[in-house]
Amino acid sequence: MNYALGELNKPRESQNNRPNILVVDDTPDNVRLLSSVLTDNGYRVCKALKGDMALTVCKNALPDLILLDVMMPGMDGYEVCKCLKQQESTRHIPVIFLSALNEVEDKVKAFEAGGVDYISKPFQEAEVLSRVQTHLKLRQLQINLEEKNLCLQQEITERQQAQRSLEVSEAKNLALVNAIPDVMFRIGEDGFFLDYRSPSLREPDDREESSGNPTNYSLQKSQDLTPHVFPICESLAADSSFVGKHINQVLSDDLAIWIMHYVQQTLLTSEVQLAEYIQRDKNQDRWVSYEVRYVKSGPSEVLAIARDISSRKQADAAKLQAEAIMRHQKQKIQQALTDLQEAQVKLVQNEKMVGLGQLVAGIAHEINNPVNFIYGNISHVQSAISNLVNLLEIYQQEHPPNEKVCKVMEELDFDFLTDDLRKMMTSIAAGAERINQIVLSLRKFSLMDEAGVKKVDIHENLETTLVLLKHRFKIADEQEIELIKEYGEIPPILCYPGELNQVFFNLLNNAIDVLSDILPDRLKSQKANPNAPDFVPSIRISTALTDRQTLLIRIKDNGPGISESGRSRLFDPFFTTKPVGKGRGLGLSISYQIIVQKHGGQLSCNSTPDQGAEFVIELPLVQSTTDPGGVP
Structure with a gap:
């Protein structure tokens, strides 16, 4: 059994839930007798021969009842009982005094010390068991009463809190209703x-x-x-x-x-x-x-x-009337704007094609003459420089230079100069070859000398466009767009090559713009999160034939992609997803007209947010010999 209110909810730790009784007596025979009697009747017994030993036993394991002898050496029973009653953990333990003293003063003193009963020696076994059982029951009833009082007090507290909450809730409801x-x-x-x-x-x-x-x-x-x-x-x-x-x-x-x-x-x-x-x-x-x-x-x-709701109804009616007027006006404006945009796109496309062709052809022609002059004389210059260097080396071997010449040669670092001169001529030759390839690509891109429908190799057109955009693939000091080519086996097709090159240029140029814009943010994210996978900007170009005898050309980037709302207007004239000042919104519109109206094909966009965008061009292998007239 437990005693303090704070211990009411703790489980009993006695073996088999038997009451634990502490017997304290300085006479071993009395201790053995009481222990035998109590143990035979189902109690667990602890023994102590002195008062201080009894206090130590109580600190280690609280007994349910104490049988305490009065006359003991050192601390007598009265002192032990007073010490127990002064401590919170032991003051509720019932104490029954055992003594040979049978005077009234002794019994009164025992009760004043805190005892609950008094048994005179020599004691009878039945009396001891009866009194032990009675006081254990009384203690259990006291514990039960304390538990019920505690529960009742808790219930009263909870009801008071509920009443206060109800009053607060009623006050809030009242204020809400009044408002x-x-x-x-x-x-x-x-x-x-x-x-x-x-x-x-x-x-x-x-x-x-x-x-x-x-x-x-x-x-x-x-x-x-x-x-x-x-x-x-x-x-x-x-x-x-x-x-x-x-x-x-x-x-x-x-x-x-x-x-x-x-x-x-x-x-x-x-x-x-x-x-x-x-x-x-x-x-x-x-x-x-x-x-x-x-x-x-x-x-x-x-x-x-x-x-x-009269005011709201009147406002709704006025709003509906205004919306009807606005819808009618918007339809008229939209139709006029559509007609204007179509006319403007056709005009821009016509001027753009003519101007681009003339500009590219003029640049190619003007660059071609000096490049041919340089390219044609490079081999002769290389041979002459090589001969002069050889002559100087032979002259140096046959006629050793004097002190003044040696000093000049040392200042010029003659050996380094001769090696560097050969390297410079090699670089000049490579540069001239690069310029020659660019001029050739410009001529192929404009195809001014190939008007109308021609049978061309699409792969060659793609390569020509990539040559013109090669300088844009390096978008940072140490970052370059990865180009992935997956070309299939396709035959030459009939098409308008100059305008088709323009479509390839628009799509690739847009992909490069997107990857250039997002790269700084991706690099910052990688620095902030080193465990994140590295972002490598890439453009994938693939070609293939379909079962419908059409040619598929796919251009895909790994950028942020295009939203569903953006895809629905992607090919509208003057619509662009680029920031203000970076795009006019005509590239995709013109490309759509070239593919759909001019070539009778299809141009579509597949995109998922954060998964990039893919533009798919589908062209028939054979074009009509007559211009459909969709795009000038």
């Missing part, structure tokens, strides 16, 4: 008004204030009703209260029928009903609209909340 600018009333299923609240009057009457109930509201007079929200029939006197009257006595017939219908529907379905009602206001000769929400507030009653 609602609507008419509220309760109607029974028989059609009688049970209560009414007008937003104009919220004060409780004197009787309700005296009752101390803050949730009751004064019964409103019919004159308090907002006339525009809740019109009253003319038969009701202006100063009479309608609470307790039937709805037919208060409202007009049509309004009463309308309200009772929703009252019955609310009680039947137990669901909130929302209804709107329109009627003419006789005083101002105008139509009044209001909505009423019906909520089941009891087994046979409904709470109705009425709100004037």
